[in-house]
Amino acid sequence: MDTRLLVEDFSAWYGQTQAVKNVTLPVYASQVTAIIGPSGCGKSTFIRCLNRLHEVIPGTRTRGRVLLDGQNIYDDKVDPAEIRRRVGMVFQKPNPFPTMSIFDNVAAGLRVHGLPPGTTAEEVVEKSLKMVGLWDEVADRLQDSGVSLSGGQQQRLCIARALAVEPEVLLMDEPCSALDPVSTLKIEELIKGLKEKYTIVIVTHNMHQAARVADYTAFFLNGQLIEYGVTSDIFTNPRDQRTEDYITGRFG
Amino acid sequence: MIAGRDQRRKFSNKLMLVLAxxxxxxxxxxxxxxxxxxxxxxxxxLNWDFFTQLPKPVGEPGGGLANAIVGTLILVGLASVMGIPLGIMTGIYLAEFGRGRLAWLVRFTCDVMTGIPSIIVGIVVYGTIVVAMKRFSAIAGGVALAIIMLPLVTRTTEEMLKLVPNSLREASLALGASQWRTTYSIVLRSAMGGIITGSLLAVARVAGETAPLLFTALSSRYWHTGLDQRIASLPVYIYTYATTPYEEMHRLAWGAALVLVAMVLVTSIAARLAGRRAGGGR
Amino acid sequence: MQMPSPKSRRWGDSLFRGLTFLAALGMIGLVMVIAVQLIRGSQLAFTHFGLGFVTGSRWDPVHGAFGSLPLVYGTIVSSLIALLIAVPLSLGIAIYLAELAPHWVRTPVSFLVELLAAIPSVVYGLWGVFVLVPLVRTALEPFLQRTLGWLPFFQGTYYGFGMLAAGIILAIMIIPTISAVSREVLLAVPNSQREAMLALGATRWETIKMAVLPYGRSGILGAVILGLGRAIGETMAVTMVIGNRPQISPSVFELAQTIASIIANEFSEAFDELHLSALVMAGLVLFVVTLLLNILARLLVWRVARAPEGVTRE
Structure with a gap:
């Protein structure tokens, strides 16, 4: 199986606090990889290092390498903006741009990167909205504000916005934590459908969600990677006692 | 996705950041x-004479602006005596009792008052006090400055009082203290640093005001003789001397500006330090 | 210490509450006194000139002509010049301080910008007369005439004093207001908005342009209007450098006059009732305009403090 992202001996800090400690982990192409662990275990920080978003917070630093298709994204010559185009991200709370219409929200990335040759903005927006199953719901009101949608729709709009710039990897930082069960289900279905085209890394505090959507699962504790493997193995046959404690709910 | 586009984006990014x-x-x-x-x-x-002598008539060299320094202190003192207590009272009302429409209106009035041009205050005080007394006076100038101070003191008092945790109030009330005693001894005292900061900032602000003095306190070439008499002040002297053609007066205007700016800056910095020491300051 | 009896305590409470209540009412009363006083004082001019006061283009106290159009013109144009200079600079400062500057730079630089607001207006005027005006006369006006002299705005004698100098000095004076309020507005923009744009591969500037500034646009507009309000009412510095001649000329090199500056100039020397009343009426116009601008600005800035609908703030 192809390795899309290879994290090598990676650490990350906020000021003096080390949030990620010497993590090494391969992320396989066209698979869903879930990162689980108790709050404060560094899983969100870790995922934010995969598109170099951690460094936009003042006082932070990192050490180690992250190879995207063999190229170290932390290399001095690499432009973080270009990495962020190739590695898209969806956040905990839906964050559409409130002053933009639904259409403009999806097209926001295109406005900075330009259109792929031979396409129009209309085509790309329609394709992206169809991929997230939102097209039928919003086709007749594309000019309405992005924040006029429900929470679940907003989150799918944000996914469409991320997909419109054609990333290779999609990072999802607890994308359902602010949503109701029905919207959560829709997003989970969506994730399963998207993995053919995209490599997906999802952070979740919900173990069941990881079990439902992920092919691979990594368990983090106190900034360290404790265990990583095929999801079913992790949940049915953990090798580490701490992993077992966590998934059986005897933990924190 | 085209190399040229990326170059352009990077360039405009750098350019705009440098421009900012x-x-x-x-x-x-x-x-x-x-x-x-x-x-x-x-x-x-600046020399000894500047701080001790009266202004000389046009054409005579030397002289000082001692009366204007004293005058500014008197005017600011008068304004503080009137403006600070009233401002603190209004601030207490807003922070402790102020709910509903009236409080909203007072708050709004306050915000709006800070935007009223100070020369308007001058006109109004002229129309009321100066016309009634039939003369320009230190009192009128003090009132004009007090009106400008009022909203500044009110808003800082309110903000500082709101920082006092409610648990402190409840503890005092639970001990059987009356509300005014609670406000006075507990709330006011713990917000004192902030209130002093706000008041000093207001003092610094009005010390340099000129427009409202032009037709209230006017100016004077002599020592201050009574609160019902016109009175000299540094800002008005700077204005009149700067707009004369005489070198000597320009020189004194710069001296006055230095003294005034020093007074204003020292007060402002003292205000900040007072706020910081009280812990409530930002 | 003897405990006060319940009765006297209740009495003390209501007295205290009543006093603060009176003080608060006094504040509202004060604004009403200001309004009434201005209206009463301008009655004579109003019965004399009616609306002609605003449309009349000649202000000549010696001949009893009081048309305030040149003052209104001077006020508007000098304020517009100020905005033209101050808005881009202030936005640059706000963006720099809220988005870009390293943390150790932010506090001292913010303090310096605030210091600009602490300097008295009359000191700006003094500096204007002896530093800015000569600079405008010997350098800026000749330069503008050489490069843009084909425009009617940049023609005529180099006085130094005049509309241009007034606009520049006003710009310097309103920069602290606009930049401080805009900075607060930018700091109120949730980080999730920045990260959303950054995560799409946008550069920092693209993030500011497409996510941060649009989110704060009504607050920034409020900041600009607040600055405009200050510029319109600013008196001393303008009076000292604008040249004090009530006239309407397309050239910004020309001497001019604003509402505030004519009041400062003529009020204490106006012995004629009508002249005095005309000045009070000019003051009334100024009062109403700045009042409306301030109300508008406050409402706009308040709107940003509350986030736009549907967006959760963290």
């Missing part, structure tokens, strides 16, 4: 220039 920093530097240039001129030209004008 340049705007900051550019805006601070006048500040540097003003402080430099006031300091150098002002220092040349």
């Amino acid at each position: 920093a340049a705007a900051t530097v550019l805006a601070l240039l006048p500040l540097g220039s003003i402080l430099l001129y006031v300091a150098t030209k002002g220092l040349l004008a």
Whole structure:
């Protein structure tokens, strides 16, 4: 199986606090990889290092390498903006741009990167909205504000916005934590459908969600990677006692 | 996704970030220039006479602005005596009792008052106090400055009182203290640093006000003789001397500007320190 | 210490509450006194000139002509010049301080910008007369005439004093207001908005342009209007450098006059009742305009403090 992202001996800090400690982990192409662990275990920080978003917070630093298709994204010559185009991200709370219409929200990335040759903005927006199953719901009101949608729709709009710039990897930082069960289900279905085209890394505090959507699962504790493997193995046959404690709910 | 586009994006990114920093530097240039001129030209004008002598008539060299320094202190003192207690009272009302429409209206009035041009205050005080007394006076000037101080003191008092945790109030009330005693001894005392900061900032602000004094306190070439008489002040002297053609008066105007700016800055900095020491300051 | 009896305590409470209540009412009363006083004082001019006061283009106290159009013109144009200079600079400062500057730079630079607001207006005027005006006369006006002299705005004698100098000095004076309020507005923009744009591969500037500034646009507009309000009412510095001649000329090199500056100039020397009343009426116009601008600005800035609908703030 192809390795899309290879994290090598990676650490990350906020000021003096080390949030990620010497993590090494391969992320396989066209698979869903879930990162689980108790709050404060560094899983969100870790995922934010995969598109170099951690460094936009003042006082932070990192050490180690992250190879995207063999190229170290932390290399001095690499432009973080270009990495962020190739590695898209969806956040905990839906964050559409409130002053933009639904259409403009999806097209926001295109406005900075330009259109792929031979396409129009209309085509790309329609394709992206169809991929997230939102097209039928919003086709007749594309000019309405992005924040006029429900929470679940907003989150799918944000996914469409991320997909419109054609990333290779999609990072999802607890994308359902602010949503109701029905919207959560829709997003989970969506994730399963998207993995053919995209490599997906999802952070979740919900173990069941990881079990439902992920092919691979990594368990983090106190900034360290404790265990990583095929999801079913992790949940049915953990090798580490701490992993077992966590998934059986005897933990924190 | 085309190389040229990325180049252009990176360039405009750099350019705009540099422009933002340049705007900051550019805006601070006048500040540097003003402080430099006031300091150098002002220092040349300052001597013993400046602080002890009365202004000389046009054409005679020498003289000082002692009466204007004293006058400014008197005017600011008068304004503080009137403006600070009233402002604190209003601030207490807003923070402790102020709910509903009236409080909203008072708060709004306060915000709006800070935007009223100070020369308007001058006209109004002229129309009421000066016309009634039939003369320009220190009192009228003090009232005009107090009106300008009032909303500044009110808003800082309110904000500082709101920072006092409610648990402190409840603890005091639970001990059987009356509300005014609670407010007075517990709430006010713990917010005192902030209130002093706010009041000093208001003092610094009105010390340099000129427009409202032009037709209230006017000016005077003599020592202050009574609160019902016209009175000299540094800002008005700077204005009148700067607009004369005489070198000697320009020199004194710079001296006055240095003294005034020093007074204002020292008060402002003292205000900040008071706020910081009380812990409530930002 | 003897405990006060319940009765006297209740009495003390209501007295205290009543006093603060009176003080608060006094504040509202004060604004009403200001309004009434201005209206009463301008009655004579109003019965004399009616609306002609605003449309009349000649202000000549010696001949009893009081048309305030040149003052209104001077006020508007000098304020517009100020905005033209101050808005881009202030936005640059706000962006620099809220988005870009390293943390150790932010506090001292913010303090310096605030210091600009602490300097008395009359000191700006003094500096204007002896530093800015000569600079405008010997450098800026000749330069503008050489490069843009084909425009009607940049023609005529180099006085130094005049509309241009007034606009520049006003710009310097309103920069602290606009930049401080805009900075607060930018700091109120949730980080999730920045990260959303950054995560799409946008550069920092693209993030500011497409996510941060649009989110704060009504607050920034409020900041600009607040600055405009200050520029319109600013008196001393303008009076000292604008040249004090009530006239309407397309050239910014020309001497001019604003509402505030004519009041400062003529009020204490106006012995004629009508002249005095005309000045009070000019003051009334100024009062109403700045009042409306301030109300508008406050409402706009308040709107940003509350986030736009549907967006959760963290």
